[in-house]
Amino acid sequence: MLYVISYDIPHNRRRTRLATLLEGHGSRVQLSVFECDLSHAQFAQLERRMARLLDPQHDRVRIYRLCAPCVGTIALIGAGEVERTVDSYII
Numbered sequence: 747m748l749y750v751i752s753y754d755i756p757h758n759r760r761r762t763r764l765a766t767l768l769e770g771h772g773s774r775v776q777l778s779v780f781e782c783d784l785s786h787a788q789f790a791q792l793e794r795r796m797a798r799l800l801d802p803q804h805d806r807v808r809i810y811r812l813c814a815p816c817v818g819t820i821a822l823i824g825a826g827e828v829e830r831t832v833d834s835y836i837i
Contacts, residue, residue, distance in 0.1 A: 748817050749789055750810040752779045755800070763799050764807075767792070775826060 751768060755761040755778075768774070771792050772782030784792065796807060812820075 747784065747786070747789070747814075748812040749782045749784060750779065750812065751782060752776075752808045752810075754778065754806045756804055757801070760799060760801065760805060764796065767795055767799065 749772070751772070753761070753764060755764060761778075765774070765778075768780040768782065771784060771788070772780045775781050782789070782792070793809075800807065
């Protein structure tokens, strides 16, 4: 499943920590927006780690889940590409 994660975090240190965490799970497509192609289990782990970093009183994170048919409808204007994971099979 493709997850689009955006954030608005006023505190520099928390913002940097979240960005670093997300860079290990997906691709930065805007300054505060990441696309992460993750399994349900991978996302659950990421969500727990994000919750530990954030201050719910001041930080805002939005997570959009995109199903496979929805990913195919993503339109881009300008530079960039939609991140897609290619499955590999060893025979």
